[in-house]
Amino acid sequence: MPQLVDMRNIIKVYPNGVVANRDVNFSVERGEIHALVGENGAGKSTLMKIVYGLEQPTSGSIIFNGRPVKLQSPHQAIDFGIGMVHQNFMLIPSFTIAQNIVLGHEPVKGRLLDTKAAIRITEQLAQEYGLDVDPTAKVEATPVGMRQRVEILKTLYRGADLLILDEPTAVLTPQETDDLFDAVRRLVAQGKTVIFITHKLIEVKEISDRVTVMRHGEVTGRVQTAEVSEEDIARMMVGRDVLFRIEKPRQQRGEVVVQVKGLSYVSPTGRPLLRDVSFQIHRGEILGIAGVEGNGQTQLAEVLSGLQPPTTGEATIGGQSVLGRGPRHVRQAGVAHIPEDRLTNGVALEADIADNLVVDRYYRSPFARRGAMSLRQVRRHAEQLMQKFDIRAAGAEALMGSLSGGNMQKVIIAREFSADPVLLIAAQPTRGVDIGASEFVRRQLVEERNKGKAVLLISADLAELLTLADRIAVLYKGEIVALFRSRPDLSEEELGLYMLGLKRQLPEQRE
Amino acid sequence: MTFETVLASIFSAAFIATIIRASTPIILPAMGGLISELAGVINIALEGIMLTAAFFGVVVGALGPEWLPGLPVWVYPWLGALVGVLAGLILTLIIAFFHLELGADVILAALAINILASGGTVFIMFALTGDKGSTSTLASPAMPSIIIPFVGSIPVVGQIFNGENLTGYNIITYAAFLSVALVWLFLYRTRLGTHLRAVGENPVAAASVGIDVKRVQYIALLMSGFLAALGGINLSMGYLTLFQTNMTAGRGYIALAAVFLGNRNPLGTLIAALIFGAAGALEAQLGTLNIPSQLITMIPPIVTIAALVIYNVRRQAQMAANARKFQEKMESEHKVV
Numbered sequence: 001m002p003q004l005v006d007m008r009n010i011i012k013v014y015p016n017g018v019v020a021n022r023d024v025n026f027s028v029e030r031g032e033i034h035a036l037v038g039e040n041g042a043g044k045s046t047l048m049k050i051v052y053g054l055e056q057p058t059s060g061s062i063i064f065n066g067r068p069v070k071l072q073s074p075h076q077a078i079d080f081g082i083g084m085v086h087q088n089f090m091l092i093p094s095f096t097i098a099q100n101i102v103l104g105h106e107p108v109k110g111r112l113l114d115t116k117a118a119i120r121i122t123e124q125l126a127q128e129y130g131l132d133v134d135p136t137a138k139v140e141a142t143p144v145g146m147r148q149r150v151e152i153l154k155t156l157y158r159g160a161d162l163l164i165l166d167e168p169t170a171v172l173t174p175q176e177t178d179d180l181f182d183a184v185r186r187l188v189a190q191g192k193t194v195i196f197i198t199h200k201l202i203e204v205k206e207i208s209d210r211v212t213v214m215r216h217g218e219v220t221g222r223v224q225t226a227e228v229s230e231e232d233i234a235r236m237m238v239g240r241d242v243l244f245r246i247e248k249p250r251q252q253r254g255e256v257v258v259q260v261k262g263l264s265y266v267s268p269t270g271r272p273l274l275r276d277v278s279f280q281i282h283r284g285e286i287l288g289i290a291g292v293e294g295n296g297q298t299q300l301a302e303v304l305s306g307l308q309p310p311t312t313g314e315a316t317i318g319g320q321s322v323l324g325r326g327p328r329h330v331r332q333a334g335v336a337h338i339p340e341d342r343l344t345n346g347v348a349l350e351a352d353i354a355d356n357l358v359v360d361r362y363y364r365s366p367f368a369r370r371g372a373m374s375l376r377q378v379r380r381h382a383e384q385l386m387q388k389f390d391i392r393a394a395g396a397e398a399l400m401g402s403l404s405g406g407n408m409q410k411v412i413i414a415r416e417f418s419a420d421p422v423l424l425i426a427a428q429p430t431r432g433v434d435i436g437a438s439e440f441v442r443r444q445l446v447e448e449r450n451k452g453k454a455v456l457l458i459s460a461d462l463a464e465l466l467t468l469a470d471r472i473a474v475l476y477k478g479e480i481v482a483l484f485r486s487r488p489d490l491s492e493e494e495l496g497l498y499m500l501g502l503k504r505q506l507p508e509q510r511e
Numbered sequence: 512m513t514f515e516t517v518l519a520s521i522f523s524a525a526f527i528a529t530i531i532r533a534s535t536p537i538i539l540p541a542m543g544g545l546i547s548e549l550a551g552v553i554n555i556a557l558e559g560i561m562l563t564a565a566f567f568g569v570v571v572g573a574l575g576p577e578w579l580p581g582l583p584v585w586v587y588p589w590l591g592a593l594v595g596v597l598a599g600l601i602l603t604l605i606i607a608f609f610h611l612e613l614g615a616d617v618i619l620a621a622l623a624i625n626i627l628a629s630g631g632t633v634f635i636m637f638a639l640t641g642d643k644g645s646t647s648t649l650a651s652p653a654m655p656s657i658i659i660p661f662v663g664s665i666p667v668v669g670q671i672f673n674g675e676n677l678t679g680y681n682i683i684t685y686a687a688f689l690s691v692a693l694v695w696l697f698l699y700r701t702r703l704g705t706h707l708r709a710v711g712e713n714p715v716a717a718a719s720v721g722i723d724v725k726r727v728q729y730i731a732l733l734m735s736g737f738l739a740a741l742g743g744i745n746l747s748m749g750y751l752t753l754f755q756t757n758m759t760a761g762r763g764y765i766a767l768a769a770v771f772l773g774n775r776n777p778l779g780t781l782i783a784a785l786i787f788g789a790a791g792a793l794e795a796q797l798g799t800l801n802i803p804s805q806l807i808t809m810i811p812p813i814v815t816i817a818a819l820v821i822y823n824v825r826r827q828a829q830m831a832a833n834a835r836k837f838q839e840k841m842e843s844e845h846k847v848v
Contacts, residue, residue: 073721074718074719074721075721078721084719086719089716090713090715090716090719090720091713091716092708092709092712092713092716092717093712093713094708094712095705095708095709095712099705103705103706103709103717103720103722104706104717104720104721104722105720105721106702106705108702111701112696112700112701113700113701113702113705154720158720266830266833268826268830270829270830270833
């Protein structure tokens with residue numbers, strides 16, 4: 001088959017000296033689904049930004065459709081028929097779906113917008129490619145799966161022949177993922193070409209024809225998907241054998257230490273985001289929370305960590321009521337929190353590692369004496385934790401912003417675990433963290449559980465929940481609709497039915 | 512004047528006319544503020560731009576016959592207004608350049624412009640007239656007024672449509688009310704307006720579909736500068752016919768308050784601007800009573816604060832009501848179970 005894109009000897013050096021691509025050769029054939037895999041920082045995003053005109057290569061050439069091209073901007077890439085569906089959706093929340101799809105190329109009647117034409121175009125496209133959307137719904141009120149279809153339709157409206165999907169399944173349920181895969185296959189059947197960026201290897205096997213693997217800015221493998229196993233791909237990605245299984249000894253369940261009763265939270269705009277949530281966590285137990293993004297997980301973590309007061313309900317830790325008096329009170333009662341959005345709520349990017357490690361304890365001995373901070377103690381503390389948690393950085397005074405995602409997460413984990421909590425809330429602890437660091441984080445969570453801590457694990461990664469959690473609760477529209485004891489026959493698909501609201505347990509069925 | 516006559520004058524058609532006059536120099540910058548806010552580059556230099564435009568309008572309008580003799584008399588106020596608007600646009604361009612090209616904070620850049628305008632106008636005024644207080648020594652013209660025919664003889668209606676003395680409203684007052692409709696049309700019914708709102712809400716997303724974010728923000732800032740400048744011209748060549756030191760008296764900031772009080776849309780902003788205008792009109796009426804003037808000049812800012820407090824209290828009450836409704840619903844559902 002003829003090659004649609006052929007990138008040759010691409011080298012990309014960023015102004016700060018980081019080499020993102022070292023002599024990369026990458027090609028995609030017309031009509032194929034090509035998976036591009038690699039850990040965070042492997043250079044796959046940079047490579048795709050170059051194809052999409054967002055970055056210019058330091059050297060190397062791009063041949064598109066048989067002709068050498070220079071892509072200076074996304075605008076040009078779009079003109080060549082290249083479309084990209086970004087991981088963070090590029091949508092305007094207050095606009096309707098039709099408005100979002102035509103944004104930048106709106107149909108006009110005279111000098112004014114032709115709203116009806118926009119709706120008609122959206123309906124036609126949706127029908128042609130079997131991507132169901134509601135043209136007049138506002139994006140902010142639509143579920144994640146639909147937003148993704150909007151993104152795909154957006155690229156198709158702009159005439160894309162080559163679609164780049166950047167980790168499209170990260171936010172989807174298994175059912176939505178199946179729908180997406182169906183849609184991708186339909187697109188290819190209609191003559192489109194798809195580049196599929198992911199680090200879920202099971203998806204690589206399921207959807208792609210060929211796969212290119214990257215590590216440290218280089219291509220380490222280019223194979224026909226059918227000829228390799230997941231383990232082979234993982235080895236190319238990480239450069240060593242990867243343990244997919246995590247040792248998890250039988251649960252030594254202790255007494256109930258966390259009691260959450262009737263927790264509700266209504267947003268400032270009046271939307272109920274948590275509805276009468278009640279559960280218990282025992283010592284030595286990991287309670288997993290599953291759910292499609294935006295079904296109350298974020299609010300649950302924020303309320304329990306004291307960042308938001310609940311509208312109704314209460315939570316007790318070891319019998320002591322903790323909510324409503326702010327995060328410090330909650331922390332002092334023994335709650336630690338690994339926040340979902342680590343860049344905003346987890347670390348101070350402009351401060352150094354040592355300071356980030358004491359933000360929850362700087363006011364206590366031995367760090368504070370008569371109101372003055374002991375910098376020596378802060379430094380010693382940082383060095384100990386950096387060693388214990390294998391934080392790789394130039395030193396304790398390295399700025400947080402200079403660390404990789406994985407090391408940043410290790411700093412947060414070091415701080416939260418060393419607080420010796422009763423309850424540990426971990427929200428999406430491995431999101432955006434590479435395979436090696438994810439392994440570390442997961443092992444640490446299990447170790448905390450084995451030490452007798454209560455862990456609340458909120459994760460969009462169902463495989464992770466099924467591996468780590470002792471019980472799994474499913475949140476749907478802010479409500480717990482199911483509570484399972486973890487067992488081998490509990491499948492992702494089964495959880496998915498509850499996550500989508502297609503099934504719900506009766507109260508007496510909860511385990 | 513006695514208290515009764517003041518009271519009578521407040522509840523009269525003439526007072527509505529006063530509100531319309533007093534609102535004009537708030538509505539125009541408020542529309543400008545709205546556009547810049549929706550584009551994500553809030554222009555807090557409305558105050559300085561108004562002041563500068565007001566000053567250059569008067570100076571060129573008054574000294575025009577000296578500098579460019581021989582033109583028809585009606586040309587000079589228009590020439591003044593043109594130069595005033597240009598001066599406002601130049602200041603806006605400076606903010607836009609510092610923010611969009613050099614990466615300066617848009618608030619700081621605008622703050623600098625406000626300080627420059629408040630000192631700079633007095634400095635040039637002193638150089639030209641030898642007076643630091645006002646340009647009362649210059650014979651400055653006003654922009655023309657428009658009288659709507661036929662309605663003058665109708666009581667009340669005539670006063671509302673043509674002002675308390677039936678002399679008509681300044682042309683810029685008409686421009687102010689027209690601007691509300693045009694801004695609405697622009698924001699919600701044109702491509703550029705849609706792009707502008709997209710840029711303000713999610714600039715990365717806007718850029719990803721090929722919208723030139725910088726260009727849109729330049730345009731938004733210049734539009735805000737233009738509208739604020741018109742408001743300034745109205746102050747010195749309509750509302751009054753001279754320039755006084757710092758004569759904007761915070762209207763540029765009140766206009767920004769109107770944008771947020773009006774929930775960041777044209778109609779709401781207009782209503783908020785009218786409320787602030789009414790407060791200003793009240794200030795003028797009560798000024799004739801024997802009350803310390805300091806107390807009276809506090810009315811507009813107090814109304815601003817009160818309006819913002821009421822707005823937030825109502826919002827919180829709304830939230831509490833929602834929470835209560837939700838809780839009741841939960842409880843009734845539980846009874847069923």
